[in-house]
Amino acid sequence: MNFKKIFYICLFISASGYLLSPSKLKSNDLEKANAYYDNLDYYYAIDIYEKLIKKKPSLDVAEKLANCYRFVGRTQEAEQTYKKVITFPNFDPVNYFYYANVLKQNSKFEEAKHYYLMYGERVPKKAELALTQANSCDAARLWLDNPDKTVEISNVEALNSSASDFSPVIFNDGILFSSDRAFVAANEKKSKDKISGWTGNSFMKIYQAVGENPQGENYKLSLLPSHINKDYHNGPAAISWDGQYLVFTRIGNVNKKELRNVKNPIVRKEIYFSEKKNGVWTETQPFPYNSNFKYSVQHPTLSPNGNILYFSSDMPGGFGGMDLYYSVKIDGKWTVPVNCGNKINTAEDEAFPYVRQDGKLFFASKGHITLGGLDIFSATGEKGEWDEPENLKAPINSPKDDFGITFFSDNTTGLFTSNRVGGKGLDDIYHFSRKEETKPEIICVVAGKVVENGTNDPISGLRVYLVNKSKGEEKSVLSKEDGTFSFDLEKETDYVLRGDSDKFLLKQEGQLSTKGIKESTIFNVRFEVEKAEDAYLVKLNNIYYDFDKYTIRKDAEPELNKVLAFMKKMPYVNIELRAHTDSRGKASYNMLLSENRANSAKLFLLNGGADGSRLLAKGFGETQLLNHCKDGVKCTKEEHQLNRRTEFKVIKINPVQANHQSKTSKLR
Template sequence: MKIKKIFFIIISLGVVIYLLPLRLLSDDLDKANKYYERYDYKYAIEIYERLLNDKPTLEVAQKLANCYRFINNTVEAEKAYATVLTFPGFDPINYVYYAEMLKQNAKFDQAKRNYLIYAERVPAKADEAVKLANGCDAARLWLENPDLNVKLVNESGMNTEYSDFSPIPYDKGFIFVSDREFLKPIVNKDNKSKKIYGWTGNPYLKLYQAENQNDTLDGNLKLTLMPEQINDQFHSGPATLSADGRVMYFTKAGVTNDPDVNTRKIKNLVMRKTIYYSVKQNGVWTQALPFPYNKPYEYSIEHPALSPDGKILYFASDMPGTLGGMDLFYSENTGSGWSKPKNCGPEINTPQDEVFPYVRKDGKLFFSSRGHITIGGLDIFSAKGEKSNWTEPENLKAPLNSPKDDFGIYYFDDNLTGFISSNRFGGKGSDDIYLFDTKPKAVFFAVQGEVVEKGTDNPISGVKIFLVNKSTGKETSLLSDADGSFKFNLDKETDYVVRGDLDKYFSRQQGEITTKGAKESTVYNVKFEVEKGEDAYLVRLNNIYYDFDKYNIRKDAEPELNKVLNFMSTTPNVNIELRSHTDSRGSAAYNLVLSQKRALSAENYLLKKGANKERLSAKGFGETQLLNKCSDGVKCTKEEHQLNRRTEFKVVKVTPTISYAPAYKLEPLFPSISGTK
């Protein structure tokens, strides 16, 4: 009996030991899921990571990937979704989520491939998926060809390792949003801070005032929290100010503990966004009051933006009437209150999110979107119009946009400079504030070059260089300097020919340049390698004899013509003109015809030997270019007449090599030109 009792105890302990890890895992999963349902993703991730390592399941992998996506950790989300795709039975929508993370990590080819896989797996969504796939090509094009006239600088004086975004000028500095650890958090018995937001693991977003100490943003900023009338224990910001700076509208967390207000039946804290406003009276902000259309039990309203005249309030919301996700809405100030919000329409809004509206002083709308074609996550777009009547939105492209989230734009009074916010790679923290400058730069074009002796690279001065405007035919010339250099200024959107003096020099004597399509200051570099001297450009074949009144090539002339073949083979970039002459005996008209036949005869000989016809031409000059005194009526010997009966070859065209150097610094050569890049 005693033995049976011992055996029973042993068996019972074995079962407990076997089942205990499963129970612990189950308890952990329940805890993680509760965090997940309450949007406390930071805490959920810690448990899901451990569970995925101990006992991987599709549910855990899926929720872990979602958590990383929700908190905008695209690097870890990419890895997590790749893991999800290894489990059987996963939802095909994960191909889209995976592609989104890849795209935000600038892996456009892989992103495109996964969008197309989704199109194959879910034919009903094929058109949408193919559009997203094609958008990857546009994203790469925009990212690889940024606007070089746009200057973007990380405002390190305002940024921290936390989220810092959406600054607006105020008083002597700025108001901006941050979740930095400005005050020491209060920790409760569960080791969770009452001031920590479980979604990110950081403090709640607050509105801060940054006051410049020396008219710069170099870190010497006096930073203070906006008063408690604006900031409460939960989220506050971003904000917008009326033109006179007296009224501030801002986003504020709408809080409820009612479990029936949320479709997920959450029994704990639920946060939706609302808009509040405060008025500055006698230098003090009044207690914030709610926008009349807040309904935190049903939907969010956030990111307020006033029109320049203060009569229209734009904002983002998922209220009824959206096309999907967050849409932009507007409400009009009727004088006695704000009108019922209306959707800004399908030109602006898409089935995805449109958020962070801003209206520039000239009335132009800026906003961020995931639904229009983007480089990655949220991109900033612009559109003209008002209310629900807008032009097609335009992507601001790189460098204002990046593969990550770009939002919270603000323009200064010049409409050319301002701030954007972005969580792009290379910043100081989660979201950073960047200063941008889109001022038009002084754009100019020029050609500069040098003339050197072929083989030695010694500079040659006094060489006449021509610049020809192909459209007008206008020709400008100058001589190379003592160091062989020359320079011309160029007009925009114009085709040119640059050539050397073809009567005296050859080798790379001519090239074409165009400024058409050039958007930035550019200098085109040209190098002329030349051979000086008459023998270099005009070679006589003195021993070509022709029988009287004949033009066929005799055997004793072939060695001289073979010299031409050899020259053409060793100098492949030249075109040759064969020039034949007669003596003065006979009529001038007859001699001209005879010389042309002799030139053609020489040309035919070279063609039969393999010369390229496109590089040859033949011309007869008759008795017009005698080398001596033996003109009509002058008595000369046979030998003197023979000197004039000749065939020569001349270099008539040389294809150059033109080097192109964009954004060349010009000050040393063009001291009168400024604004170089």
């Protein structure tokens, strides 16, 4: 289920107290689609926008269609449409973020990482968020490639339909869950169900399934009574462990007197209670801190003793989006809600809380590092004091939305909700079990980015080294075109991470350690480097190459012979051969081509009698262009030719490093 649907679904009411009807909207197609969109009737808006985008594409239509797909959870269509959005001039950069989100949910982690970083570059104040989300793509891939093999999951087909079935809770010998399926009880007259303009399905209702098989087989399914399941959306629900106290979410309970005093009212989600007396659910009572037209309170759950109510809300004063709150029952009354704190809550959305019998909290979040959409997390603590949340990882979590978990009395088996690929409907209920509650394998990664100090431009082709201090082993990688790099780390090991470049100065080492780490961790590293001075270097004339070649041209031989003569006259210097390419082609290929060019010049000098110990060949690919001819810039053949060169630089043997100013870069 798309998280925004669950979090923000609401009803727009006219001043007369009736739902805004599609028949009352304007006849113009675009105006009608925009009215549906503004009214959150995405099911109806999509149909019109799809026709408009084919007939007359525009940025506004593309953006709104992409958003509609995202809101209803159609991530494949959303991906294709956001791809179109970013081709229009003057699009809002936030579309990079939305595009990255759906790419990640579609398991396209490398592409998602690229567009998260693009978002950070276009919106500098969001650079930290963008980098975190980009690095979370590495975590997602690692977790998916290394699932907890002690956990088994299966689709509870007997409970699921082709619609959304979600948020199961277990009590006595039964299960409560929410669904927007079309359902008519045996003793009811068949009538046309009311339809939600958001999904095109029926409004959500709370169902009860009674039986003994945890896989849902032979369950008897029924709706809770009509005074609980009102006309519009009802659920999800929670129930006390003895099955006698019900608390649930509802939308659409409108007080007409209050409605007359509100302009363009939006009916929010609220919490209600009911008790079972003599086997019958009593009339519902509202939570005293509901606020129908200002903010939502939803997704309630009870502590094992029933005295603490946890729920999700976008009430003022939170950390952003939906936050988790708690209220305590004292002398039969609920206290003013208190935010659960920044260990649990983030600038994104947290929802669907559940407290296990042992007091452990489980909840869904998009703000912590996830595999894609909503992920399920656990945390130990109470009220506003919590340890760091832990992602349940794969296979319980997936690149799609995973939420609404509940446990059987053994605390190791239970049910949860997911809209992952391969389900029976839009959202399905899944059963999970594990042999023992052991933590998955701990995976540690260092993921970083190299940027130029002052400009924050990404630096590609810079070699970064990782030294295992325990084994004395060293491995290295080149930073990619977007400046990123990564290494896998071993457990209980100390490392030195350092960068090495001739053109750039940076801190030569930073310390990392995986000792004592108890859960999978990503070390986010950022190198800020700046250009070095080359006052102690003397340039000779350059030699040039043909496109995509590294053979020595005839016009280069006289210059190489000059180098040979120079070396004979100056025996106390070393020559550094620094080869370069133009920007055409992939950066990785250009790096290899430049290395071949440097080596071909070195071989020519060796064949001419040069001392090999005094020659150093280096390739720099396309990282040091002499003009404006970078990727995507149209240039003449002559302009590109200027970049295909080998430079000869004379380096003093003693002392080389004395003149090389060092500067500590930032390593975060």
